[in-house]
Each structure stands twice: as C-alpha cells, then as structure tokens.
Amino acid sequence: MKYSLLSLFKQGLKNNQDWPQAWSSPKIKHKYDVIIIGGGGHGLATAYYLAKEYGIKNIAVLEKGYIGGGNTARNTTIVRSNYLWDESAMLYQHSLDLWGGLSQDINYNVMFSPRGVYNLGHTLQEMRDIERRVNANVINGITAEVVLAEEIKRRIPLINISKNVRYPIMGASYQSTGGVARHDAVAWGFARAAAALGVDIIEQCEVTGMDIQNSTIAGVNTTKGYIGANQVGCVAAGHSSVLASMAKIRLPIESHPLQAFVSEPMKAVLDTVVMSNAVHGYISQSDKGDLVIGAGIDSYNSYSQRGSPHVIEHTAAAILELFPAFSRARMNRQWGGIVDTTPDACPIISKTNVKGLYFNCGWGTGGFKATPGSGHVFADTLANDSPHKLAIPFSIDRFYTGHLIDEHGAAGVAH
Amino acid sequence: MLKIFCPYCNSHLEEEDFSYSGEALIARPSNPEKVSDEDWGDYLFMRKNPKGRHLEQWQHSSGCRKFFVIERSTIDNTIYGSHTMKQASTELKNEKN
Numbered sequence: 001m002k003y004s005l006l007s008l009f010k011q012g013l014k015n016n017q018d019w020p021q022a023w024s025s026p027k028i029k030h031k032y033d034v035i036i037i038g039g040g041g042h043g044l045a046t047a048y049y050l051a052k053e054y055g056i057k058n059i060a061v062l063e064k065g066y067i068g069g070g071n072t073a074r075n076t077t078i079v080r081s082n083y084l085w086d087e088s089a090m091l092y093q094h095s096l097d098l099w100g101g102l103s104q105d106i107n108y109n110v111m112f113s114p115r116g117v118y119n120l121g122h123t124l125q126e127m128r129d130i131e132r133r134v135n136a137n138v139i140n141g142i143t144a145e146v147v148l149a150e151e152i153k154r155r156i157p158l159i160n161i162s163k164n165v166r167y168p169i170m171g172a173s174y175q176s177t178g179g180v181a182r183h184d185a186v187a188w189g190f191a192r193a194a195a196a197l198g199v200d201i202i203e204q205c206e207v208t209g210m211d212i213q214n215s216t217i218a219g220v221n222t223t224k225g226y227i228g229a230n231q232v233g234c235v236a237a238g239h240s241s242v243l244a245s246m247a248k249i250r251l252p253i254e255s256h257p258l259q260a261f262v263s264e265p266m267k268a269v270l271d272t273v274v275m276s277n278a279v280h281g282y283i284s285q286s287d288k289g290d291l292v293i294g295a296g297i298d299s300y301n302s303y304s305q306r307g308s309p310h311v312i313e314h315t316a317a318a319i320l321e322l323f324p325a326f327s328r329a330r331m332n333r334q335w336g337g338i339v340d341t342t343p344d345a346c347p348i349i350s351k352t353n354v355k356g357l358y359f360n361c362g363w364g365t366g367g368f369k370a371t372p373g374s375g376h377v378f379a380d381t382l383a384n385d386s387p388h389k390l391a392i393p394f395s396i397d398r399f400y401t402g403h404l405i406d407e408h409g410a411a412g413v414a415h
Numbered sequence: 416m417l418k419i420f421c422p423y424c425n426s427h428l429e430e431e432d433f434s435y436s437g438e439a440l441i442a443r444p445s446n447p448e449k450v451s452d453e454d455w456g457d458y459l460f461m462r463k464n465p466k467g468r469h470l471e472q473w474q475h476s477s478g479c480r481k482f483f484v485i486e487r488s489t490i491d492n493t494i495y496g497s498h499t500m501k502q503a504s505t506e507l508k509n510e511k512n
Contacts (some may be wrong), residue, residue, distance in 0.1 A: 241464035252460035254437070255489070299435035300417070302489050303466045308416045310431050343460050400456035 003107050022188055023195035028202055031228030032060045034382060035220060037207050037243060038236035039063025040072040041183070042360060042367065044190035044201075045375020046235055046382070048106065051197035053376075054383035059199045060229075061191075062222060064206035064239075068187025071237045074305070074337035075368040076260050076282060076294040078273055080117045080178030082144050083410040084133050087393035088346055093142050094390055095373025096177060102372055108189030110181050111287065115272050117178035118152065119412060120322075122167035122278035129409055130173045143177040158269060158325045165321055167278045178369075180273060180284050180292075186371055210246040210357070217247075217356040231356045233382050238303060238338025240361035247354050252399050253340045253362055257298040257307035258413070259315070261334035263326070265289030274322065275412045281318035282412065291329060293319055296414030297339060297365060306336045339364045344404035345411040349378060349391035358382060359396070365413035420497040421475045422483050428475075436472035438462050439484040439503060466490060470507060 001007055001020050011019055034050060036043045039061045050056045061067075079099055081092035098105075099112045121127040130146060137144035148171040149161040161169045191201055202224070209221035210232070219228035234243045238255040266289050275282035281295040295315035298307035312334060320327050341364040342348060348362040360378040363370060373390075380388040387395060398404055408415060417430040444450045444458055463469075469489050474482045484503035486495040498507060 239466070241462075242466050245463075245465075250457065250461035251464070252462065254462055254464050255466075300487075301438075301464060301469055301471065302492070304490060304492060308430055310416065399460040400452045402452075402456075 022192040023201050025203070026200045028205070028224060028227060029058070029060070029200065031219070032200070033058040033229070034060075034231045034233065035227060035229040036061045037220070037232060037234045038239075039067040039191075039201060039203065040070050040235065040237060041068065041186045041190065041371035042237075042363070042374045042378070043235035044068075044187055044194055045372055046233060046360070046378045047199045048190045048194040048197070049376045049379035050383060051194055051199050054379060056383065057198055060227065061194070061199060061201050062205045062207060062220070062227075063201070063203050066203050067191050067201060068184055071337040071339065071367060072183055072187045074258070074260065074335055075183055076284070076292050077180045077183050077286070077368060078117065078178070078275070078282065078284065079112065079181050079369040080175050081142055081369070082117070082119065082133060082137055082173060082175045082178065083407050084136055085405050085407065086140060087405050088407050088410075089137060089140050089142055091373060091377070091390045091394070092370060093140070094377070095370045098372035098376060099181065102189070106189045106193035108185060108192055110185045110189050112181040113179045113287070114177050115179040116174060116176045117273040117275065118147070118156070118172040118174050120172045120274065120276040120278070121170050122276065123170070126278060127170050130171065133410060134173050137175075143175055145174050147172050147174045156270070156272060156274065158323050159274065160322055160324050169322075178273065180286070183368060190375070207243065207246070212247060212354055212357075215354055217354055229356075231358070231382055233358045233360060233378060235360045235378065237361060237363065237367065238340050240340050240359065244359065247352065247357055249352055249354070251348065251359070251361070251396070252343055254301050255303055255338050255340055256300070257302045257304065257336040258294070258339040258365055259298065259307040259311055259334065259336045260292070260294040261312065261331050262286070262293070263291040263329040264332050266291075266329065269325070276318065276322060277409070277412060277414075279318045279321050280414050281315050281322070283319055283323070290332065291326065294413075297341065298336075303338050304336070305338055341365065341415055343399070345407045345415060346405045347374070347394050348396050349374070349381060349387065349394045350396040351381075351385075351387065352396070364411070365415070366411050417492060417494070419473060419485065419494070421478060422497045422499045422502070423479045423481050424475065428478070432475065432477040434474045434476040436474055436482060439470040439472045440507065468495065470503070
C-alpha cells in the first residue's frame with residue numbers, strides 16, 4: 001500500500017487498525033539468485049536497488065538478529081559528503097544525491113534533514129586542512145565553504161568561541177547540503193520497499209558457513225538451514241571478518257566499539273550538526289529533542305557492542321568545552337556498535353577470489369551517511385559481476401598495490 | 416573499564432594506564448625486498464579480527480612503557496592471561512593457529 005495523504009485519511013477512519021505490515025516473514029526458499037548477508041541499512045538498500053533497478057526477482061536478505069539492529073540503530077545519524085580525495089568524495093556525494101529524493105523514492109519518510117554540518121578547526125594546521133578539503137570539494141562540485149569563529153557564533157549561539165580554552169575554535173568547514181536522517185526509518189523504509197518488490201527478508205537467520213565449490217559460491221549454511229545462491233553479497237559491517245573467514249578470505253579490518261549517547265529531550269537549542277576533531281566529539285539535536293552525541297572508537301577490538309566509561313567521560317568533556325550550556329543536561333541512553341575500521345578509513349567494495357562472492361564492508365565509523373549510495377553501487381556491482389565505477393578504487397586490491405585512500409581527517413572520528 | 420595485568424610491573428591496573436597495539440605475534444618478513452606485494456600487503460594490513468579469543472598487544476604507556484601480550488575474548492572481555500613479549504613469542508607462538 002502506498003503511504004499517502006489519502007491512505008492516512010482512509011486508515012484513520014478505520015481507527016488505524018488496518019495498516020498492512022511493512023514487510024512480512026516469508027518462507028525461506030531452497031535457492032535464491034542473490035543472497036545479501038546483513039539486514040542493516042546497506043544490505044537492505046542493496047536488495048532494494050537490485051530489485052528496483054536491475055529487475056532481479058529472487059533475492060533474500062539474511063539478518064542474524066532483527067533488521068537494522070546493528071550499526072544502523074547505533075550511529076549518530078550524520079549525513080555529509082565532505083571528504084578529501086576524489087574517489088571517496090564522489091562516492092559519498094553519490095549517496096548524498098540519493099538522500100535528497102529517498103523518502104519519495106521508497107515512499108517512506110526517512111526524515112532526511114539537510115540542516116548543515118560544521119567541521120571545526122582549532123589550530124592553524126586544522127584550518128589549513130579545512131581550506132584544502134573545502135577547495136577539493138568545490139573543485140569536485142561538492143558544496144562546501146570555510147566559516148570563521150565569529151560567523152560560527154552568529155549562526156550557533158550556544159557554541160563557545162572563547163579564547164580561554166585549551167583549543168579555541170578558529171573556524172570550520174561548512175557543508176550546507178549535509179545534515180541528519182532518522183536511522184531506523186532508513187532500515188524500515190528500504191525493507192518495506194524491497195519487500196514490496198519481492199525481496200525475502202529473513203530475520204533471526206545467522207550464516208554459519210559458506211558452501212564453496214571450485215572457487216565458486218554455491219550457498220550458505222544458516223541457523224535456519226542450507227540456502228543455495230548464485231551470488232552472495234556480504235554487508236555485515238562489524239561481522240565482516242567472521243564471514244570472510246568462512247571463505248578463507250583475510251580482510252584488513254578490525255572491529256571496534258563505537259559508543260554514543262543521547263540526552264533527555266529538550267526544546268530546540270541546536271539546529272545544525274557540529275563536529276570537532278581536535279576537541280573530539282560531534283553533536284546534533286534530533287527532532288525528538290534529544291542531543292545525539294558521539295566521539296572516537298574504543299581502542300581495543302571488540303564485538304561486545306559496549307565500550308569503556310572513560311571514553312564517554314572524554315566525549316562529554318569535549319562537548320561541554322564546545323557547548324558549556326549543556327553541562328546540566330541529563331543523559332538518557334548510552335550504547336555501542338561494532339565498527340569495521342580499515343587502515344585508510346575507507347570502505348571495501350570488492351569482488352573476491354571466490355566467484356560470486358562479494359564484500360561491501362569497512363565503512364567503519366562513517367557508514368550511515370553512505371547507506372543509499374553504498375547499496376546502489378553494490379547492487380550495480382552484483383548485477384554486473386563487475387565493480388561500479390565508483391567502487392573500483394575501493395577494491396581489496398588496494399591493500400596489495402599500496403594505493404590506499406587516506407580519509408582519517410575527513411572521517412572525523414578518532415581511530 | 417578493562418582491568419589489565421602488566422607482567423613486568425606485576426600489577427592489575429586500569430585500562431587508561433595502557434595503550435592498545437593490535438593483533439600480536441605477527442611476524443615481519445625477514446626479507447622485505449624479496450617478498451611479493453601480496454605477502455607484504457598481508458603482513459601490513461590483513462588481520463584475523465576474531466570474534467572470540469584474541470591475542471593482542473598492549474603497552475603500559477603510563478608505567479614501565481613495555482609491550483606485552485594478553486589473551487582476551489572480544490565477545491565478553493574475559494582476559495585469559497597476560498604474557499611478556501618473550502613468553503608470548505616462545506610459548507604462545509606454538510599454540511597460535
């Protein structure tokens with residue numbers, strides 16, 4: 001059923017008792033053309049674009065828990081494309097372009113809000129890096145500008161630009177076309193749209209092994225039995241190494257906790273996104289009124305989805321240096337995800353030496369913003385058995401050729 | 416907050432006294448000029464990243480500043496043992512799969 005003003009009205013007359021389920025729990029088939037392992041934003045987006053743009057009918061998304069329950073549920077919802085290198089900037093910009101029309105495209109309100117993103121500079125070198133990054137963006141046709149401290153204060157009244165702090169704000173890069181979106185809605189929206197196109201979404205189904213014959217994928221073993229497939233796309237974020245080892249593939253990935261927390265809801269006090277590398281933290285305010293806050297990863301490898309308390313303390317200290325007014329805000333909820341970090345803070349979108357097996361991973365701390373772009377590019381790669389042109393630089397081969405694409409600066413999250 | 420035992424200082428100390436240093440017992444190729452790009456890339460970048468027991472390096476950066484190896488579960492953070500680099504490279508190496 002299409003969500004519309006008319007359907008809202010008609011369903012309202014029935015006391016909202018008659019809304020159909022957004023997606024169903026279908027019976028698992030014996031074999032699919034394509035299996036997507038990982039029912040997060042990226043995996044569901046991949047399935048959707050595969051069905052919508054390439055007309056592939058026989059697709060299953062296997063999710064070991066509930067869809068969107070992994071990193072998709074745990075990020076701080078920032079969307080932007082202001083990365084340094086051409087290769088990465090164009091990939092994130094592709095995603096940003098898709099964000100603009102996404103709610104209309106999938107007929108689900110993902111609450112994409114282009115309220116702008118500030119990346120603050122606190123030292124001369126940071127300002128030089130910011131100028132360089134902004135220039136690179138502008139050359140590539142990506143919206144970006146440099147703003148100085150006084151202008152930032154004019155636009156963000158609560159921010160602290162005092163010189164009496166350890167690292168005073170000097171200026172920032174500003175991307176007006178970036179902002180935030182509602183993370184859960186992205187998962188549910190893509191799931192609903194994919195299901196409507198015939199994609200089977202199978203939850204509580206964990207892949208436990210891969211069936212590879214003559215260096216070709218034949219299927220997967222799962223907690224719900226064996227499922228055959230012509231092609232398998234792995235989009236499992238923090239669990240990518242677990243899947244890769246089933247195919248005897250090694251990845252340059254380390255899984256780390258990335259923590260985040262939200263305050264109690266409050267009146268609108270922050271209408272944009274603010275990120276700082278030096279005074280490390282990033283913050284925005286959701287439409288529900290909670291301050292959404294995050295910072296760097298916990299240093300050790302972990303799949304526990306939780307981190308150490310001192311990281312939260314350091315994050316809070318950074319946020320309070322930027323926004324002293326928030327010192328009395330009470331924090332409501334804190335959690336962690338499992339981020340798949342790579343040596344160059346760039347993703348891996350790649351074929352492997354197993355025919356029919358593909359990996360889309362390594363988005364690390366910056367995957368949410370790439371959700372539609374990643375899904376779209378990976379769908380193209382699967383449909384053509386060949387990397388999409390935006391994916392070519394992100395092949396796993398770059399770790400053997402040495403052609404890494406270093407985006408630690410623009411990633412904005414301490415590794 | 417992890418509680419970590421430094422095998423040189425003989426004390427259990429808080430996580431903040433240490434720095435993490437990644438997967439342990441990765442052997443640097445003895446002849447870097449001769450290895451293939453594949454083997455060099457594997458040494459530099461590829462990691463086990465297990466969901467389960469992990470042999471990893473930590474440095475006692477706020478104390479003796481030496482490196483050592485602990486075995487920790489990446490699922491629930493249980494620490495199974497703390498070893499000096501010498502112990503790790505002789506005893507653990509044989510068990511490493």
